[in-house]
Amino acid sequence: MTASDAPAFCVHCGQPTSGGTDHPACHNPRTALEPPRYCTFCARRLVVQVSPLGWTARCSRHGETASR
Template sequence: MSAAAPPAYCGHCGGDGPTSDAHQSCRQQLALEPPRFCPQCRRRMKVQVTPLLWTAECSRHGLLGPAVGTRPGAVSTHTAPG
């Protein structure tokens, strides 16, 4: 099995290269709030936030949970695409 590829796009702003220094503020924001853009395809996601967790759904890649960008103690809702 191969390791998962790093995200191609920033989950906060949708820009290229989320690991670059230009996205330092985006990484800080993602520590506090869920991603708004799919890190795999850059599509805008449908995001639902509750007091205990969040979910983000991409129309192509399905549900994403706090494993992508998280608040400490949040519950993962990630499901594999079917």
């Protein structure tokens, strides 16, 4: 991953992160269990599907991610 590929936005609120670290306002135990809502690269709203086995989140520009 290069510097231009580094995540620049919080996955929970879509606000810019500072220095590529977690967004401090959204770093709490409750949000750690939630699926992402915003793309980390472009801050677009994600299409999220939650199932009993996990979740998938899709950005129209950067593709799909899934829970592990």
